[in-house]
Amino acid sequence: MILLDRVSKIYNRKATALERINLHIEPKEFVIVVGQSGAGKTTLLRLLTREEKPTSGKIVVGGIDYDKLKDKDIPLLRRKIGVVFQDFKLLPNRTVFENVAFALEIVGMGNKEIQNTVPKVLDIVNLKNKANNMPYELSGGERQRVAIARAIVRQPKILIADEPTGNLDPKFAWDVIKVLEKINKFGTTVLLTTHNQEIVNKLKRRVVVIENGKIVSDRTNASYRL
């Protein structure tokens, strides 16, 4: 599902973000990428969403070879990957419903279908009763669940979550993680980055540790100590 082959990202002579990363993620896997701030986690995800190009190496996601991807097709790639960001990135002037619906409007789905689909997804993230609220009226955890709803509403094969709990209280953080597990159970490949030790240890999933731009360990059912 996700394949990185000897991928490096070098910003300049003194800043090497990633160095010869080899990573292979199977469909339906739940993988946690951990590492200190600045270790290269976010760069890794930005390469996957094609916000940045690798300096060298090969990336294939969901059968799309990034070397052959044209700039104008980047929107089409991004529609196939659901992304959840640490800072939520909700559209501030739109209601919860509209934020989720936007992901469907982009792909040209009809209004009726949108009216049917969005409530179902809001139900999955337990936000059905907040559909008409504006983002600023929600708690952090609720906002993040809106973002997750938006990321999964197009039923992507892959969900990338970049420190989704980074800005949340532990109580809300777990709500978010539970939703991610639920989505994974439905068959979506989940790639989660975090530096929250407790979450990693409770989840007992495959853990990839990045330090200074290199993968230093990659084990299933692993725990992690900072």
Next chain:
Amino acid sequence: MKRSWITFTRVIKSGFVNFFRNLSLALPAIAVMTVTLFISLFLYIANITFSNTINQISNKINITVYLSDKTTTRQLNDFENNLRNFPNVKKVEYISKDEALAIYKTENAGNQNLLNAVDETSNPLPASINITPFDINKIQDIKNFINQKQYLALQDSQLGTSYSGDRKQAIDRIAKATKVLREAGLIGIGVFALVSALIIFNTLRMAIFNRKDEITIMRLLGAKPWFIRGPFVVEASFYGVISALISIGVIKIMFSIFSSALEASSLGLLNIGYASRYFNQYIWLILLAQIVLGFSLGALFSIIATARYLKLRTSK
């Protein structure tokens, strides 16, 4: 086909929704565009009115018919009498060759060279008839009368008829001043247009800059450039249309106030009555032109202003 129609209506709709949700950002842009459109329209009408005034002045003249030396006394008397009986003719005055020479000599008393030139040859100045009309705005009938075949034969073939009379110098001076004023006006309009375009562009850019995060989010969600840009363009074009309506409205109100207060009177070179009539006569055309202008300004500038946030190229 259906899908692109859905997308199109969505872009239009979200443009309008954004407009109402971002009113605080919209107001400065609308204000600047309104001022620009207002001043452009004002300058345009002022220019039209100014030209009209000049035309009117050049019509406010008396008529001088220069006579050929071959004209007999009988022909002259006949012409003179017919002119006197013509409606709208107030006064007819005959100036003989000798009188013309005398006038010339007194006018150029200081210039010996000119005087010598006149003396050396036989009198070169033609006799003439000066006609003063009752109504200076209705001299066309008199022109037609003078230009009949039998009277045309009496006239000096080179000098013909002058419609300026004593005011010729004044009119020439005004015409010259007008030309300078028009050129200065054109340059002024050009500079003003450039400056206001920059201000409008900057205002729109600020409004869009304020929402650049929104654009980034949309991009990350996989929206195509025009799906993101479209609503901004709709919104900015709508600013333009609103501005056009406001500027027309303000001018309309100004005219109704001034016109009743100054009822067709002239304020120096600007005849407000004429300007008002012109405005009311062409109001639909002016409205259309303003809307088109406002719409295009908004659309064009928002396309340019969004461009930098829509670049899909990924950093290497």
